[in-house]
Amino acid sequence: MRVDASINNDSPFSGLLRFWRSVHQVSQEELAYRTGSSARHLSRLENSHVSPSLEMVxxxxxxxxxxxxxxNHLLIAAGFRAQEKKADFRSADLKWLRKAMALTLRALxxxxxxxxxxxxxxxxxxxxWVAFYSRLIGEHHLACVTNHFDLLFSLHDATSGSKAYTDALCLILMxxxxxxxxxxxxxxxxRLTQLCATPGVPDDWARRAAQLDPMASFRVELQIDGSPERFFSVSQTVGAMGPTAYVSEPRLTINTLYPESAAKHAGADAQGYRHPLLPE
Known part of the structure; x- marks a missing residue:
């Protein structure tokens, strides 16, 4: 089977339409019949002479x-919003993924x-993670935390308003x-409105974030036992492959803190802590 994956100057939608039609070996006439359209209209779509409606996509x-x-690739290429259906991470179908994530977190x-x-x-x-953040806010309080962004913004006071940490919060808001x-x-x-109201978050956070590289990893500084310590906050996306992975459910991210000093271990002495979200 020959698949049309050629690169040309047509619109992204036109190229994707030709590609998927060739993948399924469907002629323009057959696709026109299935969509209630015409072969002439599909030809104009594939040649970038007209733009598709949402209903047509x-x-x-x-x-x-x-x-x-x-x-979603097709929708975005045509200029429309992706339509994602929320996936339940706790569903039976994703048991394998929960196992894989548990192994990954233990390995880290x-x-x-x-x-x-x-x-x-x-x-x-x-x-x-439990050991590290228990030192900052207490094990009992940590057990009640349900959102990562809420936790990071609540620690703004513990950073003594450091520029690096404030920049990180601005990037999260953006x-x-x-x-x-x-x-x-x-x-x-x-949630955005709530986070923007956090004491210490600058009013010009959007302008400030616009001047920063929107990387998934950045340096942060926290007060640990009264002394400033620097860490690399590294995020990795887990989910579908492809240009629209960011809208493909489940949208999962693994975030890890690495001490800037290689001689230190941020979560040392982690034995004996309890938390409802620790994998069994």
Missing amino acids: EAIAVALDMLERDS DPHPTVLIDGSGDILMVNES SIQQDVLLTQDNAMQQ
Whole structure:
């Protein structure tokens, strides 16, 4: 089977439409029949002479039996918002993924590591994460924390207002703001409003974040037992592959803290701590 994956100057949507039609070996005439359109209109779409409507993109995705990830590629290429369905990390279908994440977090000990979803809700932690943050806010209080972003912003006082930490918070706000604009998620809009009201967060956080490289990893400084210590906060995305992995459920991120000093272990002496989200 020959698949049309050629690169040309046409629009991204046109190239994707030709590609998926060739993958499924569907002619323009057959696809026109399935979508209630015409072969002439499909030809104009594939040659970038016209732009598709949202209804047409959705009809093509259904007609070609495309999965959510690939349907979202088509939607975004046509200029529309991706349509993601929330995945339940606790569902029976994702038991294998929970096992894989538990093994990953254990392997990252003695470095504090947390697994979060696209809303920043905490799904799983390792023992070093519990030990590290228990030193900062107390084990009992930590057991009540459910959102990673809330935790990071609550620690702003513990950073003595360091520029590096404030910059990190500005970048988080920028990421959430753009996510809200792309997804129109009301719950995330409420969280954004709440986080922006955190004491010490600058009013010009958006302008400040716009001047920073939006990297998934950055340096932070925290007061540990009264002394400033620096860490590298490293985030890794877990989920679907491809250009729209950021909207493919489940949207998971693993965040790990590495001490800047190689001689130190942030989560040392992690034995004996308890937390409801420690893997069994």
